[in-house]
Structures are given as C-alpha cells and as structure tokens.
Amino acid sequence: xxxxxxxxxxxxxxxxxxxxxxxxxxxxxxxxxxxxxxxxxxxxxxxxxxxxxxxxxxxxxxxxxxxxxxxxxxxxxxxxxxx
Amino acid sequence: xxxxxxxxxxxxxxxxxxxxxxxxxxxxxxxxxxxxxxxxxxxxxxxxxxxxxxxxxxxxxxxxxxxxxxxxxxxxxxxxxxxxxxxxxxxxxxxxxxxxxxxxxxxxxxxxxxxxxxxxxxxxxxxxxxxxxxxxxxxxxxxxxxxxxxxxxxxxxxxxxxxxxxxxxxxxxxxxxxxxxxxxxxxxxxxxxxxxxxxxxxxxxxxxxxxxxxxxxxxxxxxxxxxxxxxxxxxxxxxxxxxxxxxxxxxxxxxxxxxxxxxxxxxxxxxxxxxxxxxxxxxxxxxxxxxxxxxxxxxxxxxxxxxxxxxxxxxxxxxxxxxxxxxxxxxxxxxxxxxxxxxxxxxxxxxxxxxxxxxxxxxxxxxxxxxxxxxxxxxxxxxxxxxxxxxxxxxxxxxxxxxxxxxxxxxxxx
Numbered sequence: 001x002x003x004x005x006x007x008x009x010x011x012x013x014x015x016x017x018x019x020x021x022x023x024x025x026x027x028x029x030x031x032x033x034x035x036x037x038x039x040x041x042x043x044x045x046x047x048x049x050x051x052x053x054x055x056x057x058x059x060x061x062x063x064x065x066x067x068x069x070x071x072x073x074x075x076x077x078x079x080x081x082x083x
Numbered sequence: 084x085x086x087x088x089x090x091x092x093x094x095x096x097x098x099x100x101x102x103x104x105x106x107x108x109x110x111x112x113x114x115x116x117x118x119x120x121x122x123x124x125x126x127x128x129x130x131x132x133x134x135x136x137x138x139x140x141x142x143x144x145x146x147x148x149x150x151x152x153x154x155x156x157x158x159x160x161x162x163x164x165x166x167x168x169x170x171x172x173x174x175x176x177x178x179x180x181x182x183x184x185x186x187x188x189x190x191x192x193x194x195x196x197x198x199x200x201x202x203x204x205x206x207x208x209x210x211x212x213x214x215x216x217x218x219x220x221x222x223x224x225x226x227x228x229x230x231x232x233x234x235x236x237x238x239x240x241x242x243x244x245x246x247x248x249x250x251x252x253x254x255x256x257x258x259x260x261x262x263x264x265x266x267x268x269x270x271x272x273x274x275x276x277x278x279x280x281x282x283x284x285x286x287x288x289x290x291x292x293x294x295x296x297x298x299x300x301x302x303x304x305x306x307x308x309x310x311x312x313x314x315x316x317x318x319x320x321x322x323x324x325x326x327x328x329x330x331x332x333x334x335x336x337x338x339x340x341x342x343x344x345x346x347x348x349x350x351x352x353x354x355x356x357x358x359x360x361x362x363x364x365x366x367x368x369x370x371x372x373x374x375x376x377x378x379x380x381x382x383x384x385x386x387x388x389x390x391x392x393x394x395x396x397x398x399x400x401x402x403x404x405x406x407x408x409x410x411x412x413x414x415x416x417x418x419x420x421x422x423x424x425x426x427x428x429x430x431x432x433x434x435x436x437x438x439x440x441x442x443x444x445x446x447x448x449x450x451x452x453x454x455x456x457x458x459x460x461x462x463x464x465x466x467x468x469x470x471x472x473x474x475x476x477x478x479x480x481x482x483x484x485x486x487x488x489x490x491x492x493x494x495x496x497x
Contacts, residue, residue: 007109008102054362059112061360061378077106078098 137258243413341389
C-alpha cells in the first residue's frame, strides 16, 4: 500500500485529502497519475490538464519517472505557474 | 472578477502564500540524529524526546501562606481560641497536629498530618501561647496539594519544543539534568557573482559589497543552525555544479540568494536542474514573489531573491518555517501576528499581499500604532534596521489611517 496526499487547491478540487492505494503494478509516479486521471471528472481535469502538478515521494520533489515502492508517501501539489 | 480565487485569464496565477507554505511544510522532514546534552547546553535546541518529571511537584502538601495550620473540626465559630502546639518553618517537617491545637506555619512548609486548612496570619491574633482565629477557614484553604503542579513521570515538555530558558528551568525543577535534542541543522550557503566583494575589502569599479550572505548567515545563526559557507564560487556551469554537489554532500539544506530569477545570467538554475529538481514559484506577496525550491541529490534547496529586503522577507515567511520543521519543531512554525491600527493611509493596494517594513510603537496617548517606512523601494536595508516588524496589508484592500491590520513582530520572525 502507498499513501497518496493531495494538498491545497487540489484537496479542495478533488474533495480528498489523502487515500491509501495498492501500489502493485505501479512503476513510477507517471503510472499513478494515469491511474488517477482515468477516474474521470475532476480527476481528469486535475491530472490530465495542461498544467503538470507538483509531485513528491517521501517529502522529496520528484519528476514523473520517480519509482514508487510499497509504503511510500506520494504528495501532489497544485501546479506552479509563471516563473 | 479577478479576485474570485479561480484561474485568471489575464496571465499566470500567483501562488497564494498559504499554498506555498503548505507545500514547503509538507516537504520538510526533521533531521535524523539525536544527541543527549547537559541542560546548560540545550538553549535554543529542539527537544527530540519528552521530558518526564522525576519527582512530584510540590512533593508534599504545603502551606501557601504564612499563618496557622488547624483542623476545621476544632473550629467553634468566629474567634475560636487554640493553643499553638508547634512551629513549622519552610524546610522543617512538622509533627502530626495534636487535636484542639494550631501549628504556626510558614509559606512552603509541609502541612502537618491531621491539619486540613491554613488560616492566614492576617485573620489571626496571637495571644501568649494561644492564637485567636477571627474567621474560621474552609477545609483545604491555603494548602498547595502534593502533585498539584506535576505528578511523577508526567510529561512536562513535549518533543518538538524549542528549548527556551523557562524550559531549562522546568527540566531542572523536575530533576532532569540532560535532554535528548535533535542535532543542529547544517545549512550550506552559496554565493556567486563576480561583482560581489566581502566587507572590509576595497571596492573596485562596478563592485558592491556582499551583504546577502551576511544577512542569510545572521538569520540562520539566529535560528541555531550550523552554517557552512562555501564562499564565492566561480561563475561557470561546471564550478557551480561542483559547488552545489559539495554543498549537498555535507549539509541538510542548501541555500542561496539571487541567481535563480528568470532571465538572470546565471548558472545556478541549470546546475540545480542538472543535479536534481527545481521549481520556481511566484508567490502573491510584496516584496517577494519569486522563490526557488528543489532538491539537489536528495537535499532540499531554497533559493531566495537577490534583492536584500526581499531576501529578508522571503526568508522570514517561507524559509524560516521550513527550517524550523527540519530542526524538529512541531508547533509554532508560523508567526503569531499582533493587531494594531496603522497611522498611515493605504489608498492603492496591490493585488499581492504587502509585507511592509513597519514599526509598532506607542503614540502620545500610549496606544500602539503601526508606522510604515517612508520608502517602498525593496532595495533599502536601512528600512529593515529601522523596522521592528512587518505590517500585513491585505491584497486589494484600501486602508485608512486607524484601520487595524496584522503585525508580525521580528521577535516572532527571527
């Protein structure tokens, strides 16, 4: 199992603060994003949108290629625009 | 309207301060590593394991006042006369109270067995070997019960607390001589820029003094960090990568000022991106806005703006809570604001929240008032030295003299 956390605006949009998920078959964070996007509706808006969300695995910022292992904590944050 | 909180069509949305803080705090992990230190060396450190009382405080029922210990069963209304059978000063332990007598007792002295109240001396009259009690007390009056303050083995200081002088006193009072504290957070500082010269050296043409590294070091020292200065790094991509890697290899956090803004001729941004991840945030505050956050080989990296005032404000609002959490603190990560009236008008608010350099002081009537620095230019360090805090001026809100706003005193920020 992994723990998935949603922060700030994402938490409000998705009406979910955290959930536990089975990590079996998930290769990396991109795989998890696809899984979440496929839930459709708001999930598709958030995870399938043009703006990427920020991701962290065990409190470290990562890109989508980062591996996910059993027991990990994955955090998603609102996209950062500008810069 | 553009202030509905939804995405604006007119350009990139700025990140609200609260969102940036939440993100930062969720990415901050307390350092691993605990050391046990004698109490006298613990000031400013963060407690890693609870402090439990070794004793019961107070250790016995004791008198809260100077007076007479009696048993209320012996009271026969106002003016009861009792012989004084013993005298118990603080530090002595009395004998059981003989029925029908009173014991002279002093503050802090143990209440003798069989006594159930202390009468304060102001309502007593000594008459030879007797005492006349003008007003009989209630049972339990003026007795501090054993364990009233602390029971043995009770937790008196929670992990995550920064040790202040009062905590040292409390630990000593409950018999604890050493504390388990987190090791000091090690922060590596990084300066680049050929135009920078250390104070004390002569300035060449086009050169300025390197104040930012000194400001940052001061801010980090004040938080009890161990600061590792990497000094000036040559302005090349390879040298920057090498220095960053060296910094990450020996520190818990790498910090720098400047060099990460858009369009700056600098190798810092590509170097961090090569070694790890870097995000640029535009935060809806003034002064401030840009903040760089990322990881270098797994070590967090915080890049603050290069402007001296902006660096200071950004550090106080964002880097400080992040650092406190890394140090192991669990509460009080963000400052507690005061509220007071402003003594100026604010007719043209920004869409970003303003953290104005300000002074909170008493006016002629003794009422606290917030004054702001005359210049809003963010390049002026003298404005910070003049200030004693930051006034929080809300976004999109016209303010008039006398309106109440939040004020963050530097005592909450430094």
